[in-house]
Amino acid sequence: MHYSAGYEGSVTERTFNPYGIVNWKDKWYAVGYCHLRDDIRSFRVDRMRDIRWTDIAFQRPDAFSAGEFLIDSLLPDSGSQSNDQLVSVRIQGTPQALDDLCGHWLFSRTLVERTAEIAHFKLDEQSLYMHTPYYLLSFGGKIRITEPPELNDCLSDIAESLHLYYRSTGKH
Incomplete structure (x- = not known):
């Protein structure tokens, strides 16, 4: 196959x-x-061109999971950072909300401890403020962040910004 590494990447x-x-x-x-x-390796299918069959025989390794390989290669490994580089995040919520949260692609990899009403995660700072707040907003009042307080501030700022935006665009 011919493979383009990105938008402007070499083939x-x-x-x-x-x-x-x-x-x-x-x-x-x-x-x-x-x-x-x-x-x-993993390759985006939309970047593959001129695919041709070969006579090369191969066998997929036993118990290989393409899904697990892809997730492991795309997501940061929480074990690759020392604990002092990670931020402790504690979230209280309903059991169903916490189940859904702990099953999420990011949170499932960063779970430290789980009880019936609290989930404790360790996240890198970039994930914490780039992805986390937007996903947590979808839970509405079903969860409450108990740590860190800065995450609550971030959620509040995003919610306020959304409120102001939609309030102003709704007026004719």
Whole structure:
């Protein structure tokens, strides 16, 4: 196949053994062995061109999960940072809301402890303020952040900004 690394990226010719295909955030990814890099890699399907079959026989490794490989390669590994680089996040909520929260792609990887009414996570600061507040807003009053207080401030600022925006656009 010919593969374009990005919007302006160079095109490389690769021989690829496909092990699986995964949809992640509305994009399709093929996961498999890349002969050019001599490693398992993932490739966005929309960036593949001139795909041709070869006579190369291969076998997918036993118990290989294309989905797990892709998630592991795309998301930061919480174990790769020391605990003092991570921010402690404690969220109180209904059992159902906490179940949904703990099943989320980001939070499931960062869960430290879970009780019936509280979930404790350790997140890197970028994820904490880039992704987390917007997702947490979707829970409405079903959850309450008990730590850190700055996350509450961030949620409040976002909610206020949204309120002002939609209040002003609703007037004719």
